[in-house]
Amino acid sequence: MVITKHSNISLYPLRINQDKKYFIVEDILTGEFFEMPGICIEAITMINEGQPLYLIEEILKDRYPNEEVDMQNFAGDLLELGLVKSLDGKTFPKEVEKKSGGLEWIPANVGHFFFNRYSSIFYSLVFLVSIILFALKPDLFPVYDDVFLFDLMIYNILVFLSLSFIFVVVHELGHVLAIRAENLPTKIELGHRLFFIVLETDMSRVWSLQPEKRNRLYLAGMNFDVVVMFIALIVQILFVNHFIVVGIAKMVVISTFIRIIYQFCVYMKTDMYYVLENWSGCHNLMESGQMFLKRWIPFLPTSGNSTTFNGEEKLVRPYALFYLFGVMITVTIAIFYNFPLIIHAGILVLPGFLEPASSIYFWDATVFFLQFILMFGLLAYSWSKKYREKQTRQPM
Template structure:
């Protein structure tokens, strides 16, 4: 089946929505979304009316003199995106991609709206500001590197920290899920990773059905729940400064986890929630890919293997601004390592090393041995993950 300027095309069922700067096209068969400029939308509109590609090209060249209009190339791109159903009446063979199976539809939108409405938006904002004020008034509340060591036995500390962190991550993701359900959108939870951290991720692919303003609420929903948890932890510490050691240790760990989670969101070199908010506000999507592409052209030592991204002239300043945030995120990570993670390792080492000098019948010996084995397994898995990623990049 060959394309010519005399060809007419039929498209698969699609829905077009106006976005910040361009338009979002939803493939209603596969559930995938694509961003396109106005000239492409006009082309699609005329394609749907059954006009020939040559006629469409002449009209668009007249209406968009500054655009490089090539309808044969554009039609080929639509075919590759599986958006073309027929060419000159002949069926196009499409590799049908099934829609991702999303769930949580058993959660009523009313429940979602209970947690995310105009009143709660103000409440979450107020809680966030109060948390900052509490830290300014009581600097001693700010987390310290030894807050994760609630118990004297390191193995119990590690297990307790992993379980505690998982629960906090689950609550964070629950915020995203409830925000999605508030707009009656399905979703699901997936396991992913950020650098060497295993994380839960909420599938938010259907947010493109919403306006940019509503999308921001969904992106910030996890941080809203984090702010509430942080507020509760700070208030408990202030109300019971001389409380039971376990409760105080638990609240210290909660503050540690919540604060670092918020700071971590500022690491824009990863696709964090705040990264998506920034992307959404600017209307400049695929920012990370475009920034890496720009940086790789400026610095020969930074090689980007991602596919070539088209950077429009009006996006250059936004990409440059994001590149600054990108490097700031790297600096934030280094600072976190210096202030928290490296001192934690040193502290753990000081607690564990004497245990190896104890007899095998002692609790200290087995605590040091089991903890070291746990850390070793984690490091081996991490090195394997990096090696596997390196091999894929070399292919």
């Protein structure tokens, strides 16, 4: 359909919030968000006031003499984004999927109990005390063989995986409660980061909040992790003579400690990545950082094309350093925890395959290797799910 400077346009209901440098435009019907500069917001405001495109263009050219203003192209962009309700008398119906309310059954006041104006101070103090405990009692610091509490690997696997799953859920519960404290809907889904299976809380509605409120939601999971780790450290101190209790507490510490450290691997869009993105106001930080690093690392995979706005280049460079630092963290964790743990476990269970099928050690070894098949199966499911979602978003 041809758009002229005399076209009459009406838009679907929009909610506009000012971000650090630009504006976040929310399509109220679909819940989708778009980042736009101030000139676009002024144009949308005048469209909603019923002013013709040619007049809007004249006003904006006068206000922004250094900007290229073309209201016909802008109206076309709004049409492609599905924000135009009618154009020259033709209505563009919008198919809106009816979405469930997520976890709205959780009362907002429950979220407020854990996340309020004082909670950040509490979580910071807990984190500081945990660091002091590590410094005063180095034996509390997690090592890879903390996972080997029992003689049979099947027991170690079941206990460690169960504890890890429980406290991953606790991590996501932190995000959920922080989101519900803002009275926003959310849900928890299965996903992946690189080769790691993860649970993910839907944070899409966070964009409806002011930038200064978002970090509380992004850090909520880590705050719960810190509390869990602190409690496990105290348990080790108080129950020093109880072997099983201390052993389970050590498992909790190593699982939680590694999960916290991984949050600083910002190349995987972890919670800390979104804190950096929110702080910088650059919402293509990863993509821009990858494109910047690709000048020196040609084989570096990229997440897609990126547009860097004026002034964002100075933010991309330090992020690129954080990106590389995150890669170094991943390698370090692999060297000191993941590889030694897997190798040590493999050495312990491999002789079990030489035992008869009636032996508990044979099944101990079998279960140990079956867990890798399960992990790779979940990873394949997560990758295929993400691929299908990507395909459905591509234009036909």
